[in-house]
Amino acid sequence: MRPVIPYVTAALLFGLGVYGVLRRRNAVLVLMAVELMLNAVNLILITADTTVQAVLPHGGQVFALFVIVLAAAEIGVGLAIVLQLYRMRADVAVDRIPLSEQPEGQR
Template sequence: MRPVIPYVVAALLFGIGVFGVLRRRNAILLLMAVELMLNAVNLILITASTTVRSYLEAAGTAAYTGQVFALFIIVIAAAEVGVGLAIILQLYRLRRSTAVDEVPLGEDAAPVVPR
């Protein structure tokens, strides 16, 4: 198998995800960009595992480590989305906006009373 095409697709997905993280102000779109980056990493892990497994089968051993790591990344991504959406919903209830650059950071931030 020639793994060039999956690696190029993964690089494009990761690049789009990085652009989304650096450029977007909306927190929901930011989470979607992070998910794109995680899916690109999953594609790389599975492609590398498939490529290496074809060589290992010739030697008599086979491993599914890429698929196992991809499964762990999917579980972590699901937990990240659950926690992230809960934080974004609370932010929207308090500020009526999901803009990331309006989030108060640090101890100097004044608490906002919900309307």
């Protein structure tokens, strides 16, 4: 098997994810773009595992499983933060999130 097609597909997925993170304003769409990047990494790990003879058998598949678990945890925590932000401000636009809260008396 030629690994060029999966590597190019992974590069396109990763590039699309980076574009989504940099250009989107909605926090849910940013999380979806991060998931695209993690899936691209999984594709690279699995392709490298099947094409490269490594010392550790099925090492890429094990690392891909860890990335999937990490992605599930990231989505759980990320969506909880987005839901709390929506409850507090009724908006999930990333560019409107204050990075430092000032006390009430200093506004």
